[in-house]
Amino acid sequence: MEPYTPRTQTGSRKKNITLSQKEYSKITGTIASVRRHRLHQDDIGEEFSNGRVHSSRHHGRDWDEPSFIAETSFVKAPLNSRVSLGGNTIANHKGKAKQESLDHVPLDVQEAMILEDLLYVLMGIEGEYIRFHQDYSPDEDDPIQGVRFVVDLSLDPSVRNLVERLLPLGTYYTGITAFIEHRSHLDYGLVNHALCAAIRDMLKDYQTLLSQLEHSFNTSPQFSLQKLWFYIHPTVHTLSLIYQLTLQLGTADDPSADLSSSSSDSPSTSDAEEEARNEALGIGTAKLKSALSENGLGSSNAGIAVKGGEVLSIIYERMQNMSGDPTANMVYATLLREAGTPYVSMLKEWVMTGRLVDPYEELMVKESKFINRGILEMDYTDEYWERRYTLRDGSTISGSKGHKAGIPLPRSSGGRLPGGACIPPLLEGWKHKILLAGKYLNVIRECGIEIRRSQNLSDDDEKLSMDDERFYTFLEDAYTHANQTLLQLLLKDQDLIPRLRSLKRYFFLSQSFFLTHLLDLSANELRKSTRSASLVKLQSLLELTLNTEEREDTMFREDVKVVMAGSGLYDWLMKIIIGEGEIGNLNEEKKDHKDDKKPLLASDTLALDYHVKFPLSLVISRKTILRYQLIFRFLLHLKHVEQSLGAMWIEQKTRPWRQRFEKWRQRVFLLRTRMLSFIQQILSFATFEVLEPNWRALEGKLDKVGTVDELLRDHLDFLDTCLKECMLTSAKLLKAYNKLIVTCATFALYAAPYTKSANQAISETETAEGQRRRWEYQLKFEKNFDHWFKVFLDCVQFYASSENGSLLPLVVRLSSISRRSS
Structure with missing residues (x-):
């Protein structure tokens, strides 16, 4: 199922269905008829059945119409019951008709009604008695934060207490799906793409669980809210871990934090006058920050997305901080391994052939393409060897410290560097060997000697990851091979x-x-x-x-x-x-x-x-x-x-x-x-x-x-x-x-x-x-x-x-x- 961010408009889901109004009415009417028939057989409550009958009669449907009754596979399909039923639209808040109060509804009927709503909410869709928070605005709120849900206050407190334990899943799901949709754009690089794919695979398991629970809800009279909690509560922790990670990744590069903190203070009269003048001149705070960022004159890390090595560093840090939690360790280790696959692949290409294939500037090594070997014949600073290929964090083998031109500032004082300049902690001790291995091979390539990737790599070598000891053995062997090859060229062939x-x-x-x-x-x-x-x-x-x-x-x-x-x-x-x-x-x-x-x-x-x-x-x-x-x-x-x-x-x-x-x-x-x-x-x-x-x-x-x-x-x-x-x-x-x-x-x-x-x-x-x-x-x-x-x-x-x-x-x-x- 394709994840999406819910909308508050009444007919938002109806627009996504490519059926005519007549066909749509037949489908919804048939589903309502089957549900009414099932609820009547299960004796869940006459009032509940009457309510659905009223809803269907409101549209003047004939329940004996046999259009889809025989298509049991269609009617019983788990996700089809998610279609909004006629006049009972999902988003009828903010001035729209309010749902009936549950004060006089029996407890077992309340549980049945709220169970159906929960199956909507767990997929991030607003129900009848579980609604979006009144402050939620899809146009203003950050979708990565997820959608907050609130339960109807007329629901019995004992039921509401259990329901509220499940509501965070809706927030987690909407936030995670929004993150996947946003970070799958090309500009965020291969590491983010691989991370989104790994999270999407984890969500498939969650969606499969929801489908099974919905099937139980439709077929088993014994299915209850307690059973739903029993099956779903382990997933709350798992989705919480993923949600916290996506939240950190999604907000780490947000420059509005500093701006909001400064704007929260009461401005003085002179500041207000200056701001008014700036706005009149078309250089207000927002526009000025945007212009400075575009021209590279603002903060040196402004506009640098969280990508590449920084993504891997954040995942690794979370895994280390929660090393005592087996679930967190498993989830983050899986995400680190999957997200690091393209990073490791680029590293392999660099240390084996001397080619730097990094289209989104995610790798720790960067190339200054304007520097070529012709500079060596006239430039006394030897920029070809020292500056053509360097580490993005500005570190050198000699260990010289201090900020250098072209090196972005940390996200915060003493914090990690942004984007590809942030080297994954697992590779920190190997960064100089990685740089030199590729530089050695690149020199050989500049001499006209073509270097090809080794054909002796096994399938296991191709699947190496940063948490595998064999990967570092591979790096050591690649460095040794590159070094010995260039030494042989200089000492023997070049006298x-x-x-x-x-x-x-x-x-x-x-x-x-x-x-x-x-x-x-x-x-x-x-x-x-x-x-x-x-x-x-x-x-x-x-x-x-x-x-x-x-x-x-x-x-x-x-x-x-x-x-x-x-x-x-x-x-x-x-x-x-x-x-x-x-x-x-x-x-x-x-x-x-x-x-x-x-x-x-x-x-x-x-x-x-x-x-x-x-x-x-x-x-x-x-x-x-x-x-x-x-x-x-x-x-x-x-x-x-x-x-x-x-x-x-x-x-x-x-x-x-x-x-x-x-x-x-x-x-x-x-x-x-x-x-x-x-x-x-x-x-x-x-x-x-x-x-x-x-x-x-x-x-x-x-x-x-x-x-x-x-x-x-x-x-x-x-x-x-x-x-x-x-x-x-x-x-x-x-x-x-x-x-x-x-x-x-x-x-x-x-x-x-x-x-x-x-x-x-x-x-x-x-x-x-x-x-x-x-x-x-x-x-x-x-x-x-x-x-x-x-x-x-x-x-x-x-x-x-x-x-x-x-x-x-x-x-x-x-x-x-x-x-x-x-």
Whole structure:
């Protein structure tokens, strides 16, 4: 039988019968005749029979008419007696004729009359003596709340007491059927559809019971109100459980609760005036809330229906809260299993093929379709891997907390998230593996490798549910398979390890022949400003340097390119540390270059870039390559200053420096030696105390890596550790080091002026003013170097003892320089 919400109109049920008026009169007359004949034989009461006769004579029917008398199967059909009988319409309240009082009707007749009404009411249909509540309005009341029924006050109290115990069934039934009708719409998603189908199956059992009870009422003289209660009272609890669930599901997304609570307070005069103005402008409260919701400017969860994971969470929570009730546990477990079937099916498709089939946004995983793998070639935030597929609740493997853009707010403070963002409690501990399994397979699919669902699934595997332990074994196996498949693709097919080794060689080996040779060949270009240096020429010199080396990893040399950064390394790092900038694209740096008052030299902005294709770009991503570039520029600058100081030493071995001005010459040589020693100690520390040990640790992890996500995390942790131990992430260390290295670089640039001063001193053309300036420059360099060296050493000692123990070897190295200089 199709459920429907009752209407108060008199002829509402008559309109649903597609018969002519004449046929309708014949049917109702025949049914009334049979009922009168049965009641007369059962001796239920002469007055009751007379009442029915009066009702039928009111329409002038002939009881001897044989039209349907022989059709016993039709007359005795359980539901046909529900048709309204002529003038005794079901909804004749609110100004219509009132039914006769039961004050003077015998008790047994009252029971018989109320039994017939009850069979109507249990199906949500108004009877003669059991009516809708006087406050009920089908146009204003929420149908999911159900219809309240009241009993005629003239009914005997003993009978009315028992009847009132059964009346909630009518409310439950009307509310549940309204929920099914409403939540079966497409917009509510597959989980709601499956839940409605499961509830509908449960209602079929209830309807079958009512049919059997009606048959007993029509055929058994011994059928009584007590027997009806005996058979029906277990169903009251079952329908109550379903009704409470549908009520919670139907009202959880109702935004009118907050509005009604606020509107219940007495508004002030100013509020009333403002509301009047808003209404006059067409932006009253209701219209404004609707407009904000449509444009996504109101509450972030406004308009999000209760669907998907939230439905399953509510069912599971109710089942847990009522775990001591066997009936509740059985009912809710059944509904959870049936409603979760489409959810589990979508999960299986995701973890087995990497395809996200979620037309109603019910699943915990969401896709940002505007992000594609082409972004990896230009976007330093690596959005393809991190943001294309994410969890709707915003959680990450790293466990970062806090509200994020695009993540809906909870229904209430500290409550569950709405819709698909709410992850079923049974899957909370598996959400990251579910996300990663599909992401791994999706990467493989993007490489052109088609993945099909396993054909080895048995019928039992196809019917797995969230309350079955085998389902979680299946998830674990799917995750392991996806992970191993992608690892095999990256490590074996895509030669990831040789790629990482070539990166380390080109970007980290400051003592290698490659870097020294490159600096020697490009010395002239590096002395020019960034704008004047030729990228084409520098790229040619790089290729020449790479071609002179015969190594096993030279097959990747074509992926190395020369680029120019847009700002100085240390200025940019300081902006990142203090939060004014971010590790972004090198092209973004160039925006700051125009504002630089002092032009930068090519040696300060030279960097290497490295290009790889998908899927290696997931591991060697723009985010990781930028970290390689930062370390490379740090080493390159040190190496360049070292060579400049070395060139200064070679120049100072010429003839002019061997004569006279012994004291000044010794001071120059001593300062140059200290600076060169400082540079070499920093280079040696960075190479042998930081980069090499960390690289060996990374290689050890790569040999034992178990998941792709571990691979990504280990690689990124390696680079971040190198940056930290190279002192590129601390503002105090970086500031002192920057001042110190700039002092050394500037001193190296004064090699030619110092030689000129020496020649002047030898030729006796140097004036007293020139001699004073020569010493003034020297003393300034010494004072500046001594000051910042002490500041830098103090900072290194502090951080080595408190935060960064890896700096202890550097403390020893720098202390030796300090002792020698003293």
